[in-house]
Amino acid sequence: MINQLKESYGHIFEDALLSEIVQVGTFKEIPEGFKMMEIGEYVRSMPLLISGVIKVLREDNEGDELLLYYLEKGETCSMTMTCCLGQKQSEIRAIAEIDTKLIMIPVGKMEEWTAKYKSWRNFVFESYHNRINELLMTLDSIAFYQMDERLTQYLIEKVRVNDTDIINSTHQEIAYDLYTSRVVISRLLKKMEQLGKIELGRNYLKIINL
Amino acid sequence: MINQLKESYGHIFEDALLSEIVQVGTFKEIPEGFKMMEIGEYVRSMPLLISGVIKVLREDNEGDELLLYYLEKGETCSMTMTCCLGQKQSEIRAIAEIDTKLIMIPVGKMEEWTAKYKSWRNFVFESYHNRINELLMTLDSIAFYQMDERLTQYLIEKVRVNDTDIINSTHQEIAYDLYTSRVVISRLLKKMEQLGKIELGRNYLKIINL
DNA sequence: TAAATGCGGTAACATTGGTTACATAGTCAG
DNA sequence: CTGACTATGTAACCAATGTTACCGCATTTA
Numbered sequence: 362m363i364n365q366l367k368e369s370y371g372h373i374f375e376d377a378l379l380s381e382i383v384q385v386g387t388f389k390e391i392p393e394g395f396k397m398m399e400i401g402e403y404v405r406s407m408p409l410l411i412s413g414v415i416k417v418l419r420e421d422n423e424g425d426e427l428l429l430y431y432l433e434k435g436e437t438c439s440m441t442m443t444c445c446l447g448q449k450q451s452e453i454r455a456i457a458e459i460d461t462k463l464i465m466i467p468v469g470k471m472e473e474w475t476a477k478y479k480s481w482r483n484f485v486f487e488s489y490h491n492r493i494n495e496l497l498m499t500l501d502s503i504a505f506y507q508m509d510e511r512l513t514q515y516l517i518e519k520v521r522v523n524d525t526d527i528i529n530s531t532h533q534e535i536a537y538d539l540y541t542s543r544v545v546i547s548r549l550l551k552k553m554e555q556l557g558k559i560e561l562g563r564n565y566l567k568i569i570n571l
Numbered sequence: 572m573i574n575q576l577k578e579s580y581g582h583i584f585e586d587a588l589l590s591e592i593v594q595v596g597t598f599k600e601i602p603e604g605f606k607m608m609e610i611g612e613y614v615r616s617m618p619l620l621i622s623g624v625i626k627v628l629r630e631d632n633e634g635d636e637l638l639l640y641y642l643e644k645g646e647t648c649s650m651t652m653t654c655c656l657g658q659k660q661s662e663i664r665a666i667a668e669i670d671t672k673l674i675m676i677p678v679g680k681m682e683e684w685t686a687k688y689k690s691w692r693n694f695v696f697e698s699y700h701n702r703i704n705e706l707l708m709t710l711d712s713i714a715f716y717q718m719d720e721r722l723t724q725y726l727i728e729k730v731r732v733n734d735t736d737i738i739n740s741t742h743q744e745i746a747y748d749l750y751t752s753r754v755v756i757s758r759l760l761k762k763m764e765q766l767g768k769i770e771l772g773r774n775y776l777k778i779i780n781l
Numbered sequence: 782t783a784a785a786t787g788c789g790g791t792a793a794c795a796t797t798g799g800t801t802a803c804a805t806a807g808t809c810a811g
Numbered sequence: 812c813t814g815a816c817t818a819t820g821t822a823a824c825c826a827a828t829g830t831t832a833c834c835g836c837a838t839t840t841a
Contacts, residue, residue, distance in 0.1 A: 773817090
């Protein structure tokens with residue numbers, strides 16, 4: 362655990378903090394598709410990502426979802442942080458996008474370290490900043506762009522976090538993430554294929570040139 | 572200044588912190604319509620609202636705006652907080668919705684107090700939590716609701732923050748905040764009037780029963 | 782192998798909301 | 812009072828996208 366921790370966090374946290382993390386943290390391996398947090402749940406610990414990707418979703422009244430953003434190595438869930446502190450319920454759902462390794466920190470340490478370690482404070486504030494900016498970008502995407510551009514942005518981001526040109530999603534799954542219908546996605550993907558931007562197959566899609 | 576500060580923040584901050592705020596803070600009165608922050612600007616101080624309302628906006632590539640949320644008494648701008656710390660540029664624009672009183676805190680104190688005062692830490696985290704939730708609600712509104720519902724929500728919120736049933740906005744101004752066109756707003760408002768929900772006049776609109 | 786199920790393609794249609802255009806009426810400066 | 816300007820009302824039209832329906836094909840299961 363200590364080595365993996367150092368690889369992702371060694372350059373931001375001082376040694377004293379790193380060893381505290383090793384002491385109180387719990388190492389976890391999460392399989393792809395595992396639901397890490399559900400809307401309305403109370404949260405008792407906070408994740409530090411070592412590797413992998415977690416996708417964070419918002420839900421409407423009917424239970425349909427919308428992808429907010431991905432969390433990656435070296436990041437944490439800001440929503441969780443405040444939920445921990447304030448004993449509030451989660452506003453979002455979090456699901457492992459791929460197999461993911463992380464360290465869970467008990468909620469109490471969060472407050473303690475904020476007073477004690479400057480590097481932890483910086484990390485926490487940096488996290489908030491990044492998450493708010495990602496929320497703003499998601500908001501931009503929904504408010505200012507049309508579905509074809511949103512789809513393109515989605516594919517680019519998906520390629521980036523999964524680090525592969527081949528996306529193994531059904532059209533229906535993509536439609537869920539973008540809060541639209543399968544037909545709309547099929548239509549747009551077909552258009553992109555005709556423009557030579559992607560290659561379509563069953564249960565997969567290959568990025569050529571977005 | 573000390574009295575107004577105590578009225579809004581006396582119950583959250585301890586006395587030592589309150590007197591530090593009085594020492595280093597600058598009291599400001601901001602007139603309605605004053606632009607307090609512009610996108611791309613660097614921020615050197617952080618506002619604590621004493622009274623009034625500040626509206627926070629996001630902008631698209633063409634310069635058209637979208638209302639994100641309002642800041643009120645006892646609140647601060649989380650965007651500013653992280654911008655201060657990280658020396659980052661502002662991602663948003665902030666404009667006084669009505670005449671507003673606030674105290675500006677120099678950026679340096681922010682970090683210092685976070686280590687020193689538990690009540691300040693709580694305030695900062697609480698602020699982040701509230702702002703993120705407001706961003707999520709704005710996002711819900713745009714992603715999940717149609718324009719008629721968004722307009723209704725907007726009017727309810729506007730009535731709340733301005734504490735009056737009469738809204739002195741033109742249809743064009745409402746359209747800006749909701750990132751749509753004047754014609755769309757006029758159309759929907761007229762429909763609401765026919766349903767007896769509002770009363771329409773030139774340069775004003777009265778809420779009857781939303 | 783037959784049937785059921787899941788995935789994707791596509792047409793036809795409905796709805797929302799954005800656009801353009803123009804009319805009417807209030808307001809204000811001269 | 813007149814002309815200019817601003818706010819609003821409204822019709823007609825268009826584009827984006829959501830909806831429904833049905834197809835063929837691939838995969839899985841009985």
